[in-house]
Amino acid sequence: MDGLRFDGKVAIVTGGAGGIGAATARMLAARGASVAIADIATKRAEALARAIPGALAVPLDLAEEASIEAMVARVVAHFGRLDVLHNNAALLGPEVAQADGDIEHMATALWDRTYAVNVRGTMIACRAALPHLRASRGAIVNTVSNLALQGHVIQAAYSSSKAALIQLTRAIAASHGSSGVRCNAVAPGMTMTPALRDAFPPALRAMVEAETLRPQLGEAEDIAEAVCFLACEAARNITGQVLVSDGGCASHVPGIAGFRAFFAGEPA
Numbered sequence: 001m002d003g004l005r006f007d008g009k010v011a012i013v014t015g016g017a018g019g020i021g022a023a024t025a026r027m028l029a030a031r032g033a034s035v036a037i038a039d040i041a042t043k044r045a046e047a048l049a050r051a052i053p054g055a056l057a058v059p060l061d062l063a064e065e066a067s068i069e070a071m072v073a074r075v076v077a078h079f080g081r082l083d084v085l086h087n088n089a090a091l092l093g094p095e096v097a098q099a100d101g102d103i104e105h106m107a108t109a110l111w112d113r114t115y116a117v118n119v120r121g122t123m124i125a126c127r128a129a130l131p132h133l134r135a136s137r138g139a140i141v142n143t144v145s146n147l148a149l150q151g152h153v154i155q156a157a158y159s160s161s162k163a164a165l166i167q168l169t170r171a172i173a174a175s176h177g178s179s180g181v182r183c184n185a186v187a188p189g190m191t192m193t194p195a196l197r198d199a200f201p202p203a204l205r206a207m208v209e210a211e212t213l214r215p216q217l218g219e220a221e222d223i224a225e226a227v228c229f230l231a232c233e234a235a236r237n238i239t240g241q242v243l244v245s246d247g248g249c250a251s252h253v254p255g256i257a258g259f260r261a262f263f264a265g266e267p268a
């Protein structure tokens with residue numbers, strides 16, 4: 001059990017006021033960490049920090065280099081060290097998803113914004129954190145997506161930005177492993193966060209459920225479990241990897257829902 005705990009350790013969760021980030025912040029704290037909840041939604045970050053003993057809310061705009069560097073500096077000044085960086089924030093929301101389809105109809109500005117937050121912002125956060133993670137022999141966990149692993153008709157900018165983060169994960173793991181810093185990625189499939197539960201069209205949700213091998217879609221806590229595992233001492237021999245947590249959605253040949261329907265009711 002000790003290798004799964006974070007006693008005496010300090011963790012930053014970017015986008016920590018949102019669904020998966022908030023679940024991860026709560027779980028890290030429950031397992032002994034002091035957590036910094038870094039988010040552009042400062043009011044929500046402060047409310048969550050009040051609910052977690054010893055937690056710190058830190059304003060962060062991942063699109064702004066100075067904001068990212070100030071966030072890391074503030075956390076280290078407050079807690080005196082940094083052991084875990086969970087890069088979880090991303091450019092999200094219904095309007096962004098709506099505008100992010102096939103590239104032929106995509107605004108260049110949306111592409112640039114997506115890469116500025118998801119890729120450039122995450123790179124700067126890693127760069128700012130690395131000296132402190134070297135000192136603590138700490139770990140980075142980047143949240144990507146199962147959309148980074150397979151082609152789709154939706155979210156070309158988002159999915160390719162997450163694929164770039166997978167390669168960044170490997171590059172950091174390769175360059176900093178000998179200094180004791182690990183870097184891994186978690187790839188969630190569709191996860192029923194409060195925001196998604198309200199916004200996702202039920203017909204599309206049913207399609208994803210039909211392709212999922214478990215009886216239900218994952219929850220924010222399911223992804224938090226994967227993040228906590230990769231960040232903890234028990235995962236000390238794991239680096240440069242992508243852990244897919246999607247209920248098996250990306251693990252099978254396409255069309256499994258159609259096969260299920262075809263065989264339903266057929267004699268064995």
Ligand SMILES: NC(=O)c1ccc[n+]([C@@H]2O[C@H](COP(=O)([O-])OP(=O)(O)OC[C@H]3O[C@@H](n4cnc5c(N)ncnc54)[C@H](O)[C@@H]3O)[C@@H](O)[C@H]2O)c1
Nearest residue numbers: 015017018019020040041061062088089090145188190191
């Ligand atoms: N929910 C899913 O189905 C799903 C699937 C695959 C991957 N993911 C990934 O999981 C991560 C968390 O997603 P979620 O579903 O919990 O989203 P969410 O919208 O509930 O939370 C995201 C948080 O990031 C913050 N944020 C947005 N832009 C920011 C910025 N510029 N600077 C700082 N903070 C910013 C938001 O305020 C919010 O609190 C994201 O990286 C997302 O791409 C989610």
